[in-house]
Amino acid sequence: MAAPPPSRNAAASRPPTAAHRTSAADPAQSSENPAEQALGAPHQPHAGERHRILAVFAHPDDELGCIGSLRKHAERGDEVMLVWTTHGELASQFEGAADAYVRSVRQEHGAHIAELVGAEHHFFDFGDSRMTGSRAEALELAQLYARFRPDAVIAWSDDHPHPDHRMSAKIAFDAITLARIPKILAEGRSAPVPPHRKPVRFYQYPSAGSSYPVVHVDVSAQIEVVKQAFAFYQAFYQWPFSVAQFEGSLAARGREVGVPYAEAFQLRQRFPPALERLV
Ligand SMILES: [Zn+2]
Numbered sequence: 340m341a342a343p344p345p346s347r348n349a350a351a352s353r354p355p356t357a358a359h360r361t362s363a364a365d366p367a368q369s370s371e372n373p374a375e376q377a378l379g380a381p382h383q384p385h386a387g388e389r390h391r392i393l394a395v396f397a398h399p400d401d402e403l404g405c406i407g408s409l410r411k412h413a414e415r416g417d418e419v420m421l422v423w424t425t426h427g428e429l430a431s432q433f434e435g436a437a438d439a440y441v442r443s444v445r446q447e448h449g450a451h452i453a454e455l456v457g458a459e460h461h462f463f464d465f466g467d468s469r470m471t472g473s474r475a476e477a478l479e480l481a482q483l484y485a486r487f488r489p490d491a492v493i494a495w496s497d498d499h500p501h502p503d504h505r506m507s508a509k510i511a512f513d514a515i516t517l518a519r520i521p522k523i524l525a526e527g528r529s530a531p532v533p534p535h536r537k538p539v540r541f542y543q544y545p546s547a548g549s550s551y552p553v554v555h556v557d558v559s560a561q562i563e564v565v566k567q568a569f570a571f572y573q574a575f576y577q578w579p580f581s582v583a584q585f586e587g588s589l590a591a592r593g594r595e596v597g598v599p600y601a602e603a604f605q606l607r608q609r610f611p612p613a614l615e616r617l618v
Contacts, residue, residue, distance in 0.1 A: 472505070490538075494544075496545065570582050
């Protein structure tokens with residue numbers, strides 16, 4: 340158990356704001372299809388414009404596939420939030436440990452990673468391996484969307500074997516629509532939050548079964564933070580794969596697009612973002 344001490348102060352190590360924007364996951368997108376308008380961002384963000392990036396996962400450690408991208412956005416001054424829909428209280432590594440203890444450890448893990456990334460974080464308590472992807476779950480997340488007002492959301496793929504992974508991706512997607520509808524946000528609330536109607540780009544971990552376009556984010560400058568995050572969990576859970584192997588997986592993604600290290604996502608839109616020109 341050589342993991343570094345977790346901290347509850349997620350804001351303490353927020354990275355300095357970059358003076359100019361970098362080339363993170365920010366493809367320009369346009370669509371003639373009204374059904375896609377809630378998902379695209381049909382404008383070119385101008386220099387200095389700040390964004391809000393929300394990552395929604397089921398369990399602490401699910402976020403390891405997007406640490407570099409989140410950190411990159413935090414470094415440029417964007418607001419980043421990590422959300423977990425459960426406490427991961429059924430993790431088999433804890434064997435017979437009391438539920439409350441496991442929850443507290445996993446909450447501390449989440450807080451530590453959020454601090455490393457420079458993100459806010461939030462836990463829902465939909466129950467490890469008990470998620471149903473219900474409207475009620477999506478509505479709770481939609482209330483958070485309406486408050487945080489994300490420009491982009493990152494989630495699991497739709498076909499991962501773990502049901503919580505699939506259900507967390509489902510509600511992450513459904514909440515985009517629910518957060519747009521004032522009467523839904525007002526259900527049972529005396530002071531409802533205004534709807535979040537700006538387009539939200541929906542990114543998912545890649546899946547061989549999905550035909551949505553794959554996009555890469557160059558995380559070469561963030562690779563040390565990515566390795567730190569992986570090493571934190573690897574040391575605690577004694578995972579059988581090494582930091583070097585994990586680093587290798589990002590290097591392999593990087594080779595796909597000619598950069599040292601990259602993270603990859605699928606963008607839920609039919610077509611990849613338009614190129615500025617052919618060459
Ligand atoms: Zn998980």
